[in-house]
Amino acid sequence: MRRPRPALQAHRRAAQRAAAHRPGDRVRAPRLPQRVVCAARRPARPGRGTAAGRVQRRRRTARHRPGNGGRRHPRRRQARRRTTGRLHRVRLVQHRRAARRPHRAGADRPARGRPRRHDRRGAEPVTSTWPPVDADSPFGVHNLPYGVFTTTEDPTPRIGVAIGEHVLDVGAVAQATGSDHAGVLSAANLNPLMAAGRAVWTTVRAEITAWLTDTAYRRDVRANLTPRQDATMHLPFEVADYVDFYASEHHARNIGQIFRPNGDPLTPNWKHLPIGYHGRAGTVVVSGTDIVRPSGQRKAPDAAAPTYGPCLRLDIEAEVGFVVGTPSKLGEPVALADFREHVFGVCLVNDWSARDIQAWEYVPLGPFLGKSFATSVSPWIVPLDALAHAWVDPPERDVEPLPYLNDRGTEPGGLDLDIAVSLNGHTVSRPPFRTMYWTAAQQLAHMTVNGASLRTGDFYASGTVSGPDVNQRGAFIEITWNGRDPVKLPDGSTRSYLEDGDEVTITATAPGPNGTRITLGEVTGRITPTHG
Structure with missing residues (x-):
């Protein structure tokens, strides 16, 4: 194949760099090092000075070549989906391990009458949410209480979680993300979730936390947020006794x-x-x-x-x-x-x-x-x-x-x-x-x-x-x-x-x-x- 002249090739590279930063393009937030976490599943990336490295760089830049409309290459999109799925599973495992992590043994139990605060930590990593939530909001990511709500547009009772000034429809997000717990989260009240037991409660809480703190779920979460002032709240569970x-x-x-x-x-x-x-x-x-x-x-x-x-x-x-x-x-x-x-x-x-x-x-x-x-x-x-x-x-x-x-x-x-x-x-x-x-x-x-x-x-x-x-x-x-x-x-x-x-x-x-x-x-x- 005839090689392009150096001037033309340099011009093409400049066009590639400009296309990656056009105004209005989606700017991705920094992500966790999922390649490091998943390194055991695939070989290390070839070095920049090797022939294999040059081949991979040419493949990565193919998504911006003329005729592709600036869209991601189909193979690249598939790889992206696989990576997001792996990252989702890895983060759930991290949250579960954090929930099981024992707290450090402290001093001996003080005598009765001297109130001692006891932090049952481990289940709550210090995180911030990507949805806008005031730092002093009592409905922050460390709370996440459950309720049942309806709206004038949708009178179907569904489970919601309070986050800042909004209610998150957790059943809808669970279905959109393919969660294993979509069934209990899509119920009309909390009873199915409550009956599932503590292991499920802990896992679901970690999953909801991930939805609200990982920008990979931004689209699914944003589509299912309702201002709390627009939500009508109902009795959240069916009372037995x-x-x-x-x-x-x-x-x-x-x-x-x-x-x-x-x-x-x-x-x-x-x-x-x-x-x-x-x-x-x-x-x-x-x-x-x-x-x-x-x-x-x-x-x-x-x-x-x-x-x-x-x-x-x-x-x-x-x-x-x-x-x-x-x-x-x-x-x-x-x-x-x-x-x-x-x-x-x-x-x-x-x-x-x-x-x-x-x-x-x-x-x-x-x-x-x-x-x-x-x-x-x-x-x-x-x-x-x-x-x-x-x-x-x-x-x-x-x-x-x-x-x-x-x-x-x-x-x-x-x-x-x-x-x-x-x-x-x-x-x-x-x-x-x-x-x-x-x-x-x-x-x-x-x-x-x-x-x-x-x-x-x-x-x-x-x-x-x-x-x-x-x-x-x-x-x-x-x-x-x-x-x-x-x-x-x-x-x-x-x-x-x-x-x-x-x-x-x-x-x-x-x-x-x-x-x-x-x-x-x-x-x-x-x-x-x-x-x-």
Whole structure:
């Protein structure tokens, strides 16, 4: 073949260099060294001074030759797809290994009563996302809570993950990328994913993290982002059973002092077991659902007989909820150490309470109609892996629990969550969850100690969260001391209990990596008048 003249060849090389940097061309971000990772699968690239090296360079520049339209050569495109697939698999393996990597052994466990933060690290590499997310966003890549959403354009319920100011349709991205977990991520609620177990939860979280931090997935992710303000959130899981506990010593003492001022505020069994009751799963509703004022029997202290009518002392209870994923067998208790194998994630709870109805009915079997009319939950379920930096020791206990509840020598089971309660936009309380006497692991162990089985979608709440200070109480019965000390609002009005039209919002945050905070979202409800 006739060789081109040197001047023409130099001109052609200049054209090649210019074509690679034309304005508007796609500029690729620097990539991880996948050639190094995959070097074992193919021979090393020939050196620049060898004949084979010159052949390969000519092949690589062929994609910019005239007549090819500046497009990548077909063989090059195929090789690119293979490389992207290899890189995807390699990064998943890296995330899985990071999740299994043990943390360094620290000092001996400190004595009870000295809260120690315990970072269950390894599952969360320090990363940043390519979608625009503020550095201080509580919905950053270290959170990634799950929810179920619809839009006006698409009313089909689907699973989403909150990232910054957007919701990512993870089912759509899983299908577009050929994920092995497209089935569970394309469901109408979280139950199939929750039932898959911890190994799948960890893998899926690593996969979603890769989608948001690797620009190779930019096109698939960008096409499936919805602004959070345009998403309508739904109850994220189908509730199987609902149990509510009574785990805050400060709350229990306050209630005891209100109703038994001359006696022991704690019942004899309180420090021996987590007290709880079985609630009504069918009335668990998502945040934003209006709460109709309940009606029922109520009896004034000086009345000879009860009367029927709307609740006169409607209250809230700021709580934290735990959602069960992996079921257990009937007859087999769940041990403290197995908590993380069964619990999928955490959310916020408002356990609405009709105090006057409750006071008349609760003897001798406990809460019934005073509680069962509604329980609101936040729309986002925060995975336990997102709370790796939030675990702390629970408060010191002065009564040794029985062996199945004894958590001495185990990983800390308390959570350092900062909760805020607001009424009509005005903050009235900031309860600290780290002061809870009984932990979520102990509550799960006690709930199953008799052999009661767990089902996917079982849901249990902590009980009212209250701290030692007046401004840390988690219910209006405590905040106002049963109406004695009404709350003063900025508009000059006062509240002992809730009135029609009042709106209550509960929020919470937890420590994240590198001094950041992650959010559990919010749970909001507005009181509407009694029907009829």
